[in-house]
Amino acid sequence: MSLISEQVSTSIDALTREFDVIAHNLANASTIGYKRRCNAFSKALEGQDPQSYSPGTFDLNSTFDFSQGSVGETGRPLDFALYGKGFFVIETPNGPLYTRNGTFLTNQNNQIVDSLGRIVAGQAGPITVPNSVSLLQLNVSSDGAISAGGTPIGKFRLVDFQDDQNKLVPVGESCYRMPDATMAPVPAGRLVVKQGYQEASNVKVIDELVDMILVSRLYEANMKSLSAEKEASSSLTSAAMG
Amino acid sequence: MLRAFSTAATGMTGQQMMVDVIANNLANVNTTGFKRSQINFQDLLYVTMSEPGTEVASGINSPSGTEIGSGVRAASTVKVFTLGELENTARPLDIAIAGDGFLQVTMPSGDLRYTRDGSLQLNANGELVTTSGYAIEPAISVPTDAVSVSIEKDGGVNVTDSSGTQSVVGTVQLTRFPNPSGLSNEGDNLLSETEASGTPTTGTPGENGFGTIQSGFLEKSNVQMVTELVNLITAQRAYEINSRAIRAGDDMLRTASQIVR
Numbered sequence: 107m108s109l110i111s112e113q114v115s116t117s118i119d120a121l122t123r124e125f126d127v128i129a130h131n132l133a134n135a136s137t138i139g140y141k142r143r144c145n146a147f148s149k150a151l152e153g154q155d156p157q158s159y160s161p162g163t164f165d166l167n168s169t170f171d172f173s174q175g176s177v178g179e180t181g182r183p184l185d186f187a188l189y190g191k192g193f194f195v196i197e198t199p200n201g202p203l204y205t206r207n208g209t210f211l212t213n214q215n216n217q218i219v220d221s222l223g224r225i226v227a228g229q230a231g232p233i234t235v236p237n238s239v240s241l242l243q244l245n246v247s248s249d250g251a252i253s254a255g256g257t258p259i260g261k262f263r264l265v266d267f268q269d270d271q272n273k274l275v276p277v278g279e280s281c282y283r284m285p286d287a288t289m290a291p292v293p294a295g296r297l298v299v300k301q302g303y304q305e306a307s308n309v310k311v312i313d314e315l316v317d318m319i320l321v322s323r324l325y326e327a328n329m330k331s332l333s334a335e336k337e338a339s340s341s342l343t344s345a346a347m348g
Numbered sequence: 349m350l351r352a353f354s355t356a357a358t359g360m361t362g363q364q365m366m367v368d369v370i371a372n373n374l375a376n377v378n379t380t381g382f383k384r385s386q387i388n389f390q391d392l393l394y395v396t397m398s399e400p401g402t403e404v405a406s407g408i409n410s411p412s413g414t415e416i417g418s419g420v421r422a423a424s425t426v427k428v429f430t431l432g433e434l435e436n437t438a439r440p441l442d443i444a445i446a447g448d449g450f451l452q453v454t455m456p457s458g459d460l461r462y463t464r465d466g467s468l469q470l471n472a473n474g475e476l477v478t479t480s481g482y483a484i485e486p487a488i489s490v491p492t493d494a495v496s497v498s499i500e501k502d503g504g505v506n507v508t509d510s511s512g513t514q515s516v517v518g519t520v521q522l523t524r525f526p527n528p529s530g531l532s533n534e535g536d537n538l539l540s541e542t543e544a545s546g547t548p549t550t551g552t553p554g555e556n557g558f559g560t561i562q563s564g565f566l567e568k569s570n571v572q573m574v575t576e577l578v579n580l581i582t583a584q585r586a587y588e589i590n591s592r593a594i595r596a597g598d599d600m601l602r603t604a605s606q607i608v609r
Contacts, residue, residue, distance in 0.1 A: 118604075122350060123397075123416060125600065129352035129593045130391070130417035133359030135586045136366065137389040137420055169412040180386060181430040209388050211426065212527040214546035221388055221424045223544075237549055240448030240524055240557040241429070255557060272412040273400040278393040279423070285401045285413070311589055322596045329603045336607065 110335045114328045121325045128318050131309045139188075139207030139280050140307035142171045142314075169272050175206075175308035177300060183244045184210045184218070187303035192266040192294030195227035196220055196281060202227065204265065204291070206305055207280035212241070218252075222279060226262065228252075233260035246301040262299065265291035350597045351395075351418065358419030359590035362389055365422050366583040373571045374580075381464035381537055382569035383427045384576075390423040426529040432570040434562060440498050441468045441476070444567040447559020449522030452485040452550070453478055453538060460485060462523060462548075465537040467566055470497075476505070476520075480536055488518030499563040503553040522558045523548045 127143045134140040177187045186208030188194070193204035203224075210226055213219045217232045225232045235244065239255040246252050250262035267274065270289050274282035284291075369387045376382040400413035434444045443466035445451070450462035463478065471477045474490045490497055494507045503520035525531060530544030541548060554560045 122600075123414075125597065126351045126355060126416050129355040129359075129590075129597070130419060132586075132590055132593050133355050133362070133419040134389070134391050134417070135359070135589070136363065136582065137391055140389075140391055143415075143417070180428060182386070182426070182428045207388075207390070209426070211529050212546075214526060214530070214544060216526040216546065221390075221426070235526070237526065238556050241528065242431075242448050243557055275396065275400065275413060276391070276394045276415055276417065278417070279390045285399055311586070315589065315592070318593060318596050322600050325600045326603045329607055333607045 108335060108339070110331060114332045114335075118325065118328050121321050121328070125318070125321050125325075128314050128321065131314050132311065132318075134307055135309045135311055137207075137280065137307050138209055138304045139175070139205060140309065141173075141175075141206070142307070142309045144169050144171050170274070171308060172271055173308050175305045177303050177305055179303050181302050182209075183241045183302065184212070185302055185304050186210065186246065186262075187300045187305040188264075189298040189300060189305075190294070190296045191268075191271070192264050192297035193282070193291075195263045195265055195291075197225040197227050197232070201283065203277065203281035203283055204267075204274065205281045208299075209304060228260040229263055230260065233262070235259065244301075246299055248298045248300070250297075250299045264294040264297050264299070266294040266297070267291055350601065351416065352597045353594055355417070355419040356590045356593040356597070358392065358421060359593075360587055362420045362422055363583045363587035363590065367580065367587075369425055370576050370580045370583065373576050374573070376569055377571045377573060377576075379465075379537065379569050380467055381432070381567050382571065383429050383432075383464070384569070384571045385425045386428050387425045388423045389420050392418045392421055394418070427531070427533070428570065429528050430570050432568045434565040435568050436564060437566050438564050439467075440496070440563055441470070442466060442564060442566045443468060443499055443520070444562045444565040445522065445553070445559040446562050447557075449524050449551075449553065449558045450539070451478075452521065452523050453482045454485045454487070455482060459540070461534060461538040461540050462525075462531065463537050463539065464567055466561075476518075478537075484520065486518065486521060488520070490517060499561055501554060501560045501562070503561050519552065520561060521550050522553050523550045524558065525549075 131142045188206050193206055196203040196205055209221050210218050212235055216235045218226045220226055235254055243255040250264050252260050273285050275285050277283050366387050369385050373384045394415040394417045397414040401409045404410050445464055450464055453461045453463055455461055467479050468476050470490055474492055475483050476488045477483050488505050490507055493509050495510055496508045498506045504516050505518045506514055507517050508514050525548055526546035530542055531539040532542045534540050551558050
């Protein structure tokens with residue numbers, strides 16, 4: 107195989123994966139609390155120094171873009187948006203999960219749960235809304251303290267991973283898990299909880315579309331060089347074979 | 349083939365469901381006691397190509413992993429139980445619940461259903477019934493010689509007979525659920541209890557967090573026309589853009605297939 111075909115197949119591979127990432131971001135343009143994946147490959151290609159480029163060593167490194175999504179009002183007493191760095195903690199049998207999707211409900215035992223029915227962690231275990239108050243009387247302050255009809259009933263556990271944020275592994279259902287036990291979350295410092303609001307996905311559709319065009323053009327260009335290579339080698343073969 | 353095709357297809361299906369939900373909200377903009385629905389999306393599972401923290405060289409761990417997601421799905425639709433506007437109708441048997449709570453309705457089968465539609469009427473036997481003719485629970489009968497009927501803030505039903513004497517013939521009671529979003533929608537403005545909603549608590553209007561009864565008013569739908577229209581535009585555009593992703597993927601595959609011609 108020639109050097110060109112090797113180079114092209116590496117970059118085609120990475121471009122296809124990047125296209126998948128863009129399609130996933132676009133599919134989640136309406137997912138509450140979704141954080142977009144950055145598409146690092148084509149960006150890195152743009153800035154690549156041709157002198158130092160070596161084929162095959164390039165890796166697609168898709169990190170999260172944890173920037174704030176826009177916050178929109180819903181008026182539901184159990185919708186919460188986070189403003190700032192940090193996560194809600196969801197308790198599951200397989201350990202805690204972390205999410206920025208604050209669309210919560212109450213279950214039949216009056217505990218606050220997420221939309222899949224998993225318990226939302228409070229500072230001291232699950233948060234139970236007493237039967238004697240209605241959900242409309244629930245009040246959550248900006249630091250996550252919850253009171254029902256004036257009586258405090260608990261406080262959301264809010265955590266932050268600081269610089270380790272990018273090591274989180276997405277598990278779907280708008281949740282992340284820690285990659286291993288060595289990482290420890292710290293209580294979130296500068297985080298504001300807004301009741302009656304939802305944090306929209308931070309996917310910027312225009313940017314994704316521009317990236318999509320870039321990726322498909324790069325793909326096309328790679329294919330062009332492959333077919334040029336094919337023509338060159340076939341004319342070489344026909345010359346040699348007479 | 350490209351994973352992006354199925355990913356974008358999940359996006360299109362999701363947005364289509366969002367349009368369905370918005371259409372139902374808009375269709376019920378004038379339905380008494382209607383509560384708008386809200387659809388919630390979640391991202392689908394990720395294919396992990398490399399975990400963050402894997403060792404790339406001795407002592408060096410990769411700072412982030414490579415995970416590629418596979419799209420979106422609708423996680424749930426929840427009813428948003430915020431209060432609708434109260435509209436003055438001046439009809440004494442129209443009641444609105446100012447605050448939390450549902451009216452209980454007895455079905456012909458004896459099962460209970462719950463509603464916030466308070467446009468009550470009297471049937472041939474003088475019983476208080478809903479527009480569809482189902483009796484409310486506890487049953488309240490108005491004597492046939494009654495000249496006027498009024499319903500108080502605490503749910504008391506006052507009747508004045510032809511001689512001018514007033515008497516209370518019953519009390520409208522309200523019911524509340526731990527998780528109102530878990531109630532199942534039966535149509536006809538009726539909701540029914542499920543495992544998820546929890547067991548109902550019944551009480552007197554105005555007590556223990558229950559709302560009060562406003563006679564002569566009806567609660568309008570809590571659908572905000574403008575919000576729904578904005579959501580509709582967003583959903584429509586997001587649908588379009590997901591279909592664009594499929595087309596771009598198709599173009600890429602075509603370029604690839606042209607090579608081997």
